[in-house]
Amino acid sequence: MVKVLIVEDNPYDARLMSSLLRKDGHEVFVAEEGGEGIVIARQEQPDIILVDMGLPDLDGQTVIALLRDDKAVGDPIIITVTAWPPDTARLMAEAYGSDGYISKPFKVRTFQAKIRSFLESRRE
Amino acid sequence: MSAQRLSLAPLTVRPASEFSLKILTDIYNRARIDYIIPMPMSVRRMEEYLRFYDVDLSRSAVAEAGGELLGVGMLGVRPDRTWITRLGVIPAKRRRGVGRALMRHFIRESRNLGVSRIILEVIKGNVAAHRLFHRYDFREQRELLILRRPPIMPRFDAPAYEAELLYGEAVFALLEKRTTTPSWLDDLPSLRKVGGMHALRVTLRNGGCGWIAFHLQPYQLSRLVIEVEEGDNEAVTRALLHSLHTRYPRHDTKLENLPADSHYRQSLEAVGYFVAFTRIEMVKWLSYA
Numbered sequence: 001m002v003k004v005l006i007v008e009d010n011p012y013d014a015r016l017m018s019s020l021l022r023k024d025g026h027e028v029f030v031a032e033e034g035g036e037g038i039v040i041a042r043q044e045q046p047d048i049i050l051v052d053m054g055l056p057d058l059d060g061q062t063v064i065a066l067l068r069d070d071k072a073v074g075d076p077i078i079i080t081v082t083a084w085p086p087d088t089a090r091l092m093a094e095a096y097g098s099d100g101y102i103s104k105p106f107k108v109r110t111f112q113a114k115i116r117s118f119l120e121s122r123r124e
Numbered sequence: 125m126s127a128q129r130l131s132l133a134p135l136t137v138r139p140a141s142e143f144s145l146k147i148l149t150d151i152y153n154r155a156r157i158d159y160i161i162p163m164p165m166s167v168r169r170m171e172e173y174l175r176f177y178d179v180d181l182s183r184s185a186v187a188e189a190g191g192e193l194l195g196v197g198m199l200g201v202r203p204d205r206t207w208i209t210r211l212g213v214i215p216a217k218r219r220r221g222v223g224r225a226l227m228r229h230f231i232r233e234s235r236n237l238g239v240s241r242i243i244l245e246v247i248k249g250n251v252a253a254h255r256l257f258h259r260y261d262f263r264e265q266r267e268l269l270i271l272r273r274p275p276i277m278p279r280f281d282a283p284a285y286e287a288e289l290l291y292g293e294a295v296f297a298l299l300e301k302r303t304t305t306p307s308w309l310d311d312l313p314s315l316r317k318v319g320g321m322h323a324l325r326v327t328l329r330n331g332g333c334g335w336i337a338f339h340l341q342p343y344q345l346s347r348l349v350i351e352v353e354e355g356d357n358e359a360v361t362r363a364l365l366h367s368l369h370t371r372y373p374r375h376d377t378k379l380e381n382l383p384a385d386s387h388y389r390q391s392l393e394a395v396g397y398f399v400a401f402t403r404i405e406m407v408k409w410l411s412y413a
Contacts, residue, residue: 009153010157010164055164056153058344061272061376065275083158083162084160085249095272095398097274
């Protein structure tokens with residue numbers, strides 16, 4: 001079973017992503033703030049972490065930088081989830097060391113396909 | 125509430141001071157949910173924001189119709205100027221005059237204060253907001269860049285220098301001598317309130333010197349202000365940035381509101397800073413004739 005941590009303050013988006021990921025058989029953890037997300041990431045060492053860029057406590061970018069620098073978190077796939085324009089999202093993802101990004105709003109099938117694709121690329 | 129009920133209920137603009145911070149934060153987050161660069165806030169962050177930027181809640185406003193909250197906006201007040209900020213309308217309630225009602229309220233409040241100008245910032249690409257501000261005679265003043273530098277950037281070289289770390293009033297003594305024009309966010313009244321401001325003063329062997337002020341937080345450096353006092357601009361700026369990032373190598377860095385034509389921009393980009401997005405600073409001059 002794949003462990004997924006969602007760091008997302010928007011309850012609608014968090015619920016939607018959780019439900020889609022659980023439907024695909026993954027174990028899901030949700031944090032509404034960046035600090036809480038880092039604590040859960042250390043405890044659970046998730047395989048995938050989805051990080052919203054706009055969080056109420058820490059910037060999503062700072063959260064990713066902290067996760068990447070934290071040995072206790074392991075080596076998860078980190079995906080930026082953002083409503084930022086695609087060019088900015090890509091730039092941020094590359095600069096901060098996330099493995100890719102998913103644009104919001106997303107279509108259900110696109111979201112599921114992207115998660116599968118990230119998992120497959122890691123298995124290869 | 126249905127569109128029909130909303131259209132029947134009169135739109136009212138109430139002072140934001142009538143609402144709790146929790147309600148203000150909630151309506152702000154809901155209004156900005158689809159914003160071009162979403163910047164949600166917690167209650168704690170909202171409280172800090174109001175304090176740092178001299179937001180007057182009695183002059184800030186919440187738009188309401190039939191008991192339903194539709195939008196929010198805040199007004200910062202400083203000598204001879206006001207600042208419109210955190211303006212947003214709930215997505216489903218847009219195109220019904222809510223933004224216009226809030227703008228008229230802020231212009232009226234600013235006139236009541238007798239200030240000479242109203243300032244605001246709009247994210248470049250937010251066409252609807254930009255159009256709204258034009259409608260009320262706000263004009264573009266300059267472009268302001270929001271730059272980031274991740275902590276994973278490689279190290280870089282700099283000319284030999286000596287650095288001194290400053291904090292407390294020594295930092296503000298430097299900021300008082302700043303020669304660049306600050307935005308509302310990094311103007312002295314804001315920086316005095318945030319706490320935790322530090323500065324590094326650097327002297328090169330050839331006599332070049334300057335300083336960089338910054339807000340030091342556990343994971344992030346922000347509110348950077350750079351000033352080259354003597355010598356080659358590029359060499360001194362590079363030494364300042366080298367001093368900063370070798371002292372705090374694991375900090376994420378955010379530099380807000382650097383003027384797009386700043387002569388420090390090139391040196392910043394050469395050591396890993398990049399433009400995340402751009403704001404346009406707009407101003408409306410008020411006449412009282």
